[in-house]
Amino acid sequence: MLTAVLEDGTKISMADKWFESELKNLRKKQQFKCPVCYSSLILKLGSKRQWHFAHVQDQSCRIPYEPESSYHLKGKLDIYHWLMNQGISAALEMYLPLIQQRPDVLCRVNGKLIAIEYQCSSLSEELYAERTKGYYRMGITPIWILGGNRLRRKQTDLYQILGFEWNAARFNPVDQAYLTYYCSESTSWGLMQQITSYSATKALAELTVKKSHSFSMKELLTPNESTSNTMKSWLKIKKNWRYQCFHPHPSKSELLLKKLLYQHRIPPGQFPCEAGWFISVQHYIKTSPYVWQTLLLLQISHHLTLHQPFSLNTLEDQLTPFIMRGVITFRDHLQLDLTEMISQMVFEYIQLLVSFAIVEKLTNGDYLYLKPISLPKTVEQANEMDQSLANIKQNTPNGLHFQR
Ligand SMILES: [Zn+2]
Known part of the structure; x- marks a missing residue:
């Protein structure tokens, strides 16, 4: 997790600029609590991994435990900053008690609430469905962004797409399916367009890769129509x-x-x-x-x-x-x-x-x-x-x- 609260309710977010010494000091004096279950969290300040909070082992939380890789933690932060840089109001890991879900980033675009789920690990189709339904119940549109680590190119324009990834696809106005990827290592976005399924796990598609600064939320929501010919x-x-x-x-x-x-x-x-x-x-x-x-x-x-x-x-x-x-x-x-x-x-x-x-x-x-x-x-x-x-x-x- 990238967010915690102090005993007095102050929110601490890794999206803010911190010096390591400041956090170390804070760690000595204060207890970090989980914003969802209020149990104690450990602040992990390593040089290799994105700084983050973790529950003390064996403490159960209302949010089911999902191991968060450094790749995921960094990507989540990147996406949050990417939105804020475009002037889009966004909240990191905001807990929604009614549905007991915590989207990676919640944002508002043209008055519409969007929950961004950055999915780098596998997810069962059941869990995918449950979370998606939860958001819709709240009038929130979920958008699933896949980790660049999930991209499996088999040949030039041939990709393997597995399980819930099919459901993560969005559709452009002419009904062509597309998937959005983000790689937190290279800070680049991938748009997989014209997804043309031909077997249970394979599809033809066209991939466009863009660096973070040259890609916008507008393009993510309504990408330019792909004109490539897959015939x-x-x-x-x-x-x-x-x-x-x-x-x-x-x-x-x-x-x-x-x-x-x-x-x-x-x-x-x-x-x-x-x-x-x-x-x-x-x-x-x-x-x-x-x-x-x-x-x-x-x-x-x-x-x-x-x-x-x-x-x-x-x-x-x-x-x-x-x-x-x-x-x-x-x-x-x-x-x-x-x-x-x-x-x-x-x-x-x-x-x-x-x-x-x-x-x-x-x-x-x-x-x-x-x-x-x-x-x-x-x-x-x-x-x-x-x-x-x-x-x-x-x-x-x-x-x-x-x-x-
Ligand atoms: Zn918790």
Whole structure:
């Protein structure tokens, strides 16, 4: 912790300028207390670590104990100063008794309260959800900033994103997900934009790094829209799905897909070209898009005849059993309602099929099954067809807003 109170209630904060001798003196004469539970704190003045307070061992506090690394302590202070330097009023480690939470930094931007949680260590999705809900109950918007130590770049534009980090993403006005990182060692910010999820733990993304003085809270809240083109990399991923079908340890959904493709006499690498595309709702889906979209396409071609009208509800019903059996899985998310999720998946994906001219939208809101799905004869042919569909997709506007 960076804050404590003295017995007379005076607040002591490490955000203020102190000389070591002053603090040593104070330590001799006064008792430092925890502002939350009023039990004694030890002031730790080391040369290697950020000066901080710690509970005496075995003393329990209402705030659950979370080890704070020097990296975290310094980052928390940096963020506080970074806000103050922009003229934003901020409070360090302010305890909110109603929800028994203590955000790293609480600040007010345009009259709106924002709780900043600087997360450098792992956090369970349950705890993430609990804290986030707590803030919303108080009318506070939580913003999760990830420690730069959590950034895992696998290739140039390929990143690993794990657990609660998916939920920490924010969305720009055109519904592209982005994550914010802060590295307290290099005092730089990282914006990971255009997060394009393609498996349970991986995504394509674009990273911009900025030094602290050239990055503002305004940019953090509404970053400039990223214009980088991820399609080339996406096609590479799609190629991998075709050539490496399937991994040595296939998942439950991959096994089922393989079985279904076999029943339809389709070699695994030749899954339909219309499957395996990113749509914004994919951010909430763990299952790879080529898997669930192929499953849905097989259902369409199996249950519908050409030129037959159908409603979105029919497709939702086709998808539901796969979800109930755990073949298609989702990321934990507090604002997710399963039914809503399924409708959104179907809705967004059908819009893509409309642009691929596989289905047509009718005036009554139903759809018409217009053209059979493309089943390539060879993997090479599949790659060519994927390329031409990629051209179509790029010219189709994204950003069908998901009701969050
Ligand atoms: Zn305490």
